[in-house]
Structure formats: C-alpha cells, structure tokens
Amino acid sequence: MNILFVHQNMPGQYREMVQWLAAQKQHQIYFLTQRQKPPSFEGVETRIYKTHRRPAKDAYGLSKVWEECSANGYGAILAARQIEAKEGFKPDIIIGHVGWGELTFFKELWADVPIIGFFEYYYSATGGPVGFDPDDTVSEQAPFMMHARNAVPVMNLQTVDKGVSPTLWQRNRFPSSFHDKLYVSHDGIRTDLLKPKPTVKLPLGRLGRELTRQDEVVTYVTRNLEHTRGFHIFMRALPEILAARPNARVLVLGGNDVSYGSKVATPGGLRAEMEAEVGDRVDWDRVHFLGQVPYGDYQRIIQVSRCHIYLTMPFVLSWSLLESMSMGATVVASDVAPVREAITHNETGLLVDFFDPAALAAQVVEVLEKPKAYEHLGKAARQHVIENYDFLTKCLPEHIAEINALVPAGKQIEIP
Incomplete structure (x- = not known):
C-alpha cells in the first residue's frame, strides 16, 4: 500500500x-x-x-x-x-x-x-x-x-x-x-518496552553518586514548565515536601518555553517566577532541573521515581502520564476530567485538587514515607495501560x- x-x-x-x-x-x-x-x-x-x-x-x-x-x-x-x-x-x-x-x-x-x-x-x-x-x-x-x-x-x-x-x-x-x-x-504506548526496572541506576552529577530505587525520588515531567501543566502548583508544594522528607530529591524535566497558553512576563519564564515566590523555603540542593533529556534518560528517571507527579488543567492528556503508568510509577495527579479517564483514585493512582498544593504535598509525603503501602498502585496502573493503551x-x-x-x-x- x-x-x-x-x-x-x-x-x-x-x-x-x-x-x-x-x-x-x-x-x-x-x-x-x-x-x-x-x-x-x-x-x-x-x-x-x-x-x-x-x-x-x-x-x-x-x-x-x-x-x-x-x-x-x-x-x-x-x-x-x-x-x-x-x-x-x-x-x-x-x-x-x-x-x-x-x-x-x-x-x-x-x-x-x-x-x-x-x-x-x-x-x-x-x-x-x-x-x-x-x-x-x-x-x-x-x-x-x-x-x-x-x-x-x-x-x-x-x-x-x-x-x-x-x-x-x-x-x-x-x-x-x-x-x-x-x-x-x-x-x-509501547508497554513491552516501557517497563518497571527495580535495578535501575541513575547517575546524578551534582550528587556524586547514582540514584536507585532505594532513594526517595520525586519526579515531575512536562514538555515545558508552564501553567497549563501545573508547574506553579508543583513549585508551591515543594517546600512542604522537602521539609517533611529531608532525604527526598526532586527531579524536574521540562524546557523553559511555553507549549500551551501565554508566556509570563517575568524574565526567565515561569521557573524564575516560581523560584522567586518559594525562595529560601526550598532546599535547592535537592531540586534538580534537568531540562529536556534523551528518551532513554527520561525512562530511567521515571523508573527510579518513588512518586511521580502529573499535573494538568483540563487539556489533552500527556503521553508522559501513560508512559509513567506503564513503567509502574506511583502517580499523584490532578483531579480533572481527562486524568480521571486514565486514573481511578486509589486504584491506579492518586488524585488531588489541582488548586491545593498543600494536599498535593501531603499526598506525596505519604507516598514517600510509606512506599510499600502504595506500590500496588503502580502495578495496577501498568496493567490498566496494557489493557487499554498498549x-x-x-x-x-x-x-x-x-x-x-x-x-x-x-x-x-x-x-x-
């Protein structure tokens, strides 16, 4: 043909x-x-x-x-x-x-x-x-x-x-x-290629060693750091997450442009605006802005994650959510209609009010503190993606x- x-x-x-x-x-x-x-x-x-x-x-x-x-x-x-x-x-x-x-x-x-x-x-x-x-x-x-x-x-x-x-x-x-x-x-979604990997190791230059599944890793992934994908909500939750979990490390993937919506007036984009807002309430040594990375690195970042955050306003569903679910991530996501199509609360992930950074932080902290209590969500999420999106x-x-x-x-x- x-x-x-x-x-x-x-x-x-x-x-x-x-x-x-x-x-x-x-x-x-x-x-x-x-x-x-x-x-x-x-x-x-x-x-x-x-x-x-x-x-x-x-x-x-x-x-x-x-x-x-x-x-x-x-x-x-x-x-x-x-x-x-x-x-x-x-x-x-x-x-x-x-x-x-x-x-x-x-x-x-x-x-x-x-x-x-x-x-x-x-x-x-x-x-x-x-x-x-x-x-x-x-x-x-x-x-x-x-x-x-x-x-x-x-x-x-x-x-x-x-x-x-x-x-x-x-x-x-x-x-x-x-x-x-x-x-x-x-x-x-290529669920045959995007799998969990318990033995994954991720080099992190500033840390001077490799991250593994034993580390308390929080991930946030988007094409660009912008309002539509809830970057401002994520940043407002960071102080409480890092204060409650002194060993946690946060890996942020995304460029500093805008894919959807309007650009902010602040020089340096929304990232600069939010860094100024949360200021010294964040331990920046434990926050790693990695930009846009090769696909293989992105996979390892999700595979090493203990808690993956996915935020979006009501808009088109990102591939990254379904790919993260395919890799068995425990996902904390915004409770909006397009996300509810992929995630059922307490079955295949956890949903929080988009506008409540305190609730987001509390849920992430609980996942970091009790990973065994939530690991079934990642397994169920992967099975859901296999059955519906493979x-x-x-x-x-x-x-x-x-x-x-x-x-x-x-x-x-x-x-x-």
Missing part, C-alpha cells in the same frame, strides 16, 4: 505507527512535514513542505488562525503535487493531523484517496484550560477567538473520511455532530481496522 502521513512536526502522534508500518517492508511510505530536521526512519521517505504564506502581524484576529492554516494546507498540496509529478507517488490512504490545516485541500488534489484525520482538540472558553484558574483573567474576546479557531476542524470534518481522537474526553470536546465520524483510540495489542489493531475499512481488499494491511 502507498501511505502518506502528514504532520507539521514529524512524527507527532504517529511515532509508533509509522515505524511499525515501515518495519513490515510491504508499504511505500511518505511523510510530509514542516519540520526542518525531522527524524529519519528506515523505509520512510520524508519530504518537507513550506507554508504558502504567513499572516501579517496585524492580521485580523478572528481569521488569523484560518489564514495560517489554509496557507499550510496549500503548501502541503504544492509539495504533494511535486511528489506525484517527480516521483510517481500517489497514496492509497492519507493519515494526518487536522489541527494545522495541512489536510484541508487534499480532496481537491486526490478526490478518490481516503483520509483519516487526527482530531485533537475543539476550542471553547469553557471546559478546558481557558478560565479554569479563577485567578486568570479571560478577555471578553476569548469566546470569539476560541470559536474562530474551530474553522479548521469544522472544514476538515468534511474533508476526512474518518477521524480519530485519542481519548473520550477529547472526542467529547467536539460537538455531537462530529461524533459519528470520529472513533476513539489512543496513539498507543500499542501492539490494543491501539494498533484498532487503527489498522479503520484503515482497512477505507481501502480495497487487495491493499489491506495485515497484522502478523
């Missing part, structure tokens, strides 16, 4: 699928992306497309996102035309993310080629991170700006033959009129079934 993946930041949600399909050595696979230095996968032809234009800085706010996304879509089409004209490649199916507009015009190029689109998030001024924190001011324009962003998924609902959302919460963000066209299946046995078969339903019998994908 000829398969075209489209994602502006390759591989995006298709990290596992594209590599699995390439490993079968039965398909011709192209990946169209804006990423200037994309990863290289054996058996995958990567082609970079350029957006057709950028909106002006003073472009009208309500249509600015659509202008940018439609330019992405046309840029992707121009690149696809070149691939067909110069390389003779025409896909049997197109799989891509709808959020940046890249898929919007593919039916105008190849009307007969089926498309499966990834529907990640439907914007509104209620029910998500906007207005969730009562201390955050929501402008009177916010509802209109949020809804204007939905021009892209609304148009792409007519473009795709089938859509997918990774969780029920994300699917249910979309109006009910979308639901018949959307199936729910996660991208998939890539090879759960998610991959669901995605392949949806692909096969759209292509002729002679081109269908077989799972060994």
